[in-house]
Amino acid sequence: MSRKETDKITGVETTGHEWDGIKELNNPLPRWWLWTLYATIVWSIGYTIAYPAWPLIKGATSGLLGYSTRGEVAQNIAAVEEANAALTAQLAAVDLATLEADPELNRFATAGGAAVFRTNCSQCHGSGAAGALGYPNLLDDDWLWGGDIEAIAYTVRHGIRNEADPDARWSQMPAFGELLEKEEIAALVAHVQQISGQDHDAALAGQGAELYLDNCSSCHGENGTGDREQGAPNLTDAIWLYGGDAEALEYTIRNARFGIMPPWTPRLSDAEINAVAAYVHQLGGGE
Amino acid sequence: MASDTPPPLYAPREPIFPRRVNGFFRKFKWWIMIVTLGIYYLTPWIRWDRGPALPDQAVLVDLAGRRFYFFWIEIWPHEFYFVAGLLIMAGLGLFLFTSALGRVWCGYACPQTVWTDLFILVERWIEGDRNARIRLWKADWDARKWRLRITKWAVWLLIAVATGGAWVFYFADAPTLARDIFTLNAAPVAYATIAILTATTFIFGGFMREQVCIYMCPWPRIQGAMMDSGTLTVGYRHWRGEPRGKHRKGARAAAELRQATPYSVAEKDLPSDDTGQMGDCIDCMACVNVCPMGIDIRDGQQMECITCALCIDACDDVMAKIGKPRGLIDYLALDDEPPLVPGDLAAVRPMGTEATAGGATATVPVAGRVADVPQAGDQPVVTRRATDWTPKPLWKHILRPRTIVYSVLWSLIGVGLIWALFVRSDIGLTVEPVRNPTFITLSDGSVRNAYAVRLRNMTGEDRQFRLLITSDAPLTISLEGADDTVTVPAQETLQQRVYVVAAPGSVPANSDLTDLRIWVEDSETGARASRETTFNGKGE
Known part of the structure; x- marks a missing residue:
């Protein structure tokens, strides 16, 4: 029990506690302050009735107002979707070739496409769309199956080399390891190095030229510039999906390498596919 | 109070009925009220042409568009450093004014003070001055009391609505919003804001008043730490005023004094007229009656005092009536108090003992304090105030190293902001x-x-x-x-x-x-x- 003590100067009783000689006066609170406390108690009772509050064994009381944070998020999403409904409908039906002529719709598509891309595409193509070994870089100006916005949308819609969609883009490079001798493959490697402007063995490359015409040109073209109809890469440029050095080229020719992209038709809506096509198209390589 | 009875935990509010007062400071405060309220209510209605793409309201906080327009200045969100700079200047300005003039902000310019002043003015118009208001307060709730109270509350409510209403005009085009508000087409947030500010204005200005300053506002505590003994605040010249008492003359005063003092009094030391032993304070309570905080300034500096200076006016008025110089209560600093010097030597005896030594009898203060412990023997038991003491002139209280440093910092930031304003790129x-x-x-x-x-x-x-x-x-x-x-x-x-x-x-x-x-x-x-x-x- 603390000792009662009265402060000499003010004549007010102290709280009886002392901290290194400092004492606290025990002045009374104003009455209205007390009423404020009671008001907050009343408020808190009403609050716990109106809002989810009391923990139960499973979950908690739901409150008379039926409020939940999840419900609020759902409401907000619904509100945004409703606000965007007109643009979304427009985007689903738009002729992609004319999309850029409509700046508002284009902005809507690009912004929405960025979100679609991050959720669905970035796992393989990277969050910055720079791709990785075996996954194409979408920023550059080299396209396997075409880089205009409609070609991009088609690729997204149907995918590449998958059984699920009969309209999927399809091509398959044979594994030349079973068809050609080791020396022949080395000559082909030298030829591809030559046409892509790398250091190469000129004698070998000469041998490779003929082999190339016999085995490769039907898909990659006589000059090695590729064929987008078949998704055959351009072999003369500086961009290599699986690497462009001798070792990587040899491996690719021997074993054949190709990737698979799923079709996005059921998962993404028409509007979302158009949006992501618009987004990819404006990343820097669109044609 | 019995020692086993705990002190009350809660104190009811003592109602305060400030009396009407006239004088220099009151006039000054009326002008400040007119100017500040005028600025507050009228600013949103000033137009400023900025071309077709931009709003033409001179002062506008466009929250949705994230712009702040102030006449020719336009602040973007990325230029928030202007706001930060202004806030720092406001802080330094408060340091400056508080160290020079105490709680001058509280007493003159604080919205709580200005609106309370306005509400008290309304109260006086409707219910009468202090005494009438006290009578009304004590009276039963009859028809007349209801009528006066309801009239007063209605006027207060009108002012409160206008106050809350004016606030929202700073955040949207005022004429459009005014039309929308009256046609019930404005956004719910506008009505909610008006409702909240109406309620706070009505309650704080009408009922809470000094309670806001004493219990809710942090400034009184903070400002107490910014003042020093050289700070000019409203104070009482107790060395001039004490001993206070009714203003009487000659022998009668002497008789009273003889009765009042615990010590024997020499006849020669008794007042022969009103310039003698009694101080200038006649204890008329004018300073207490006009105080909106309900305090007695003669108790010295206290936390409740907002330095509104109305007690100065009240006291000056009384001093003029009794033919004394003004300034018994005045703007003064703690170190304006004249130093104590030893008084005459005299033999002092404990209370009730009669004087014997060498013809000299006891001693009573000659306008000053009686020493604490009366001891036998000759000693300077009486002190008096130095008469050759000249307090520092006013300007020396205001121009001090502290205030100069604050002013310099304040100006540097101000100049910096103005410079930034002119060199910023569009x-x-x-x-x-x-x-x-x-x-x-x-x-x-x-x-x-x-x-x-x-x-x-x-x-x-x-x-x-x-x-x-x-x-x-x-x-x-x-x-x-x-x-x-x-x-x-x-x-x-x-x-x-x-x-x-x-x-x-x-x-x-x-x-x-x-x-x-x-x-x-x-x-x-x-x-x-x-x-x-x-x-x-x-x-x-």
Whole structure:
């Protein structure tokens, strides 16, 4: 029990506690302050009735107002979707070739496409769309199956080399390891190095030229510039999906390498596919 | 109080009925009230032409558009440092004024004081002055009391609604919003804001009053720490006023004094007239009756005092009536108090003992304090105030190293802000290098970096900007979806991806980092802005 003590100067009783000689006066609170406390108690009772509050064994009381944070998020999403409904409908039906002529719709598509891309595409193509070994870089100006916005949308819609969609883009490079001798493959490697402007063995490359015409040109073209109809890469440029050095080229020719992209038709809506096509198209390589 | 009875935990509010007062400070405060309330109510209605794209309200906080308009100045969110600077200036200004003049903000300019003053004025018009109000307060709730009270509350409520109503006009076009409010078409948030501010104005100005200052406001505590003994505040010249008492003359006063004092009094020391032993304070309670905080300034500086200076006016009035110089209560500092000097030596005896020694009897203060412990023997038991003491002149209280330092800091920030205001560009440019990926190779082998450029047009007209690049290395610039020129609409921010390309095999393509500078140039005016950034090569 603390000792009662009265402060000499003010004549007010102290709280009886002392901290290194400092004492606290025990002045009374104003009455209205007390009423404020009671008001907050009343408020808190009403609050716990109106809002989810009391923990139960499973979950908690739901409150008379039926409020939940999840419900609020759902409401907000619904509100945004409703606000965007007109643009979304427009985007689903738009002729992609004319999309850029409509700046508002284009902005809507690009912004929405960025979100679609991050959720669905970035796992393989990277969050910055720079791709990785075996996954194409979408920023550059080299396209396997075409880089205009409609070609991009088609690729997204149907995918590449998958059984699920009969309209999927399809091509398959044979594994030349079973068809050609080791020396022949080395000559082909030298030829591809030559046409892509790398250091190469000129004698070998000469041998490779003929082999190339016999085995490769039907898909990659006589000059090695590729064929987008078949998704055959351009072999003369500086961009290599699986690497462009001798070792990587040899491996690719021997074993054949190709990737698979799923079709996005059921998962993404028409509007979302158009949006992501618009987004990819404006990343820097669109044609 | 019995020692076992605990003190009350809660104190009811003592009602305060400030009496009407006239004088210099009261007049000054009326003017301040007119000016501050005038500024508050009228500012949103001032128009200012900024062209068709921008609002024409002189002072507008556009929360949705994230702009603050103040006459010819327009503050964007990224220029928040102006607001920060103004807040720092406000803080330093408070230090300055508090160290020089105490709680001058509280007493004159604080909205709580100004609106309370206005509410008390209304109260006096309707219910009468102090005595009438006390009578009414004590009276039963009859028809007359109800009538007066309801009239008063109605007028208060009107003022409160006008106050809450004026606030929202700072956040939207005032004429439009006023029409919407009256036709019930305004946003719910406008009505909610008006309702809340109406309630706080009505309650704080009408009923809480000094309770807000004493219990709710942090400034009294903080300002107490900013004052020192040289600070001018409202104070009582107790060395002049004490001993206080009714203003009487000659023998009668002497008789009273003889009765009142615990010590024997020598006849020669008794007052022969009113200039003698009694102080100037006649204990008329005028200073207490006018006080809106309900305190007695004669008790010295206290936390409740907001230095409204009304007690100075009240006391000066009384001093004039009794023919004394003004300023018994006045703006003064603690160190204006004249120092104590020893008084005459005299034999002092404990209370009730009669004087014997050498003809001299006891002693009573000659306008001063009686010493604490009366002891036998000759000693300077009486002190008096030095008469040759001249307090510092007013300007020396205000011009002190502290206040000068505050003023200098305050001015430096002010000058800095004004300088920043004049040199700021109306082009906002940020260049953010895209680092995911750092660079890409194009099919011809050239190396490309991308930059996210934000271009802000802070004028009211659409502008065309050309983007350029300067670098020691051979680099070329191109824009996504545009040639070299972009149009930025008035008041908008354009996000533009910019590509910088190094030719295959060139130095920047193969080196690690290359410095470059991206420029924008207004195609019409030639105004330019630039940002430095770097180019990532393959680093081979």
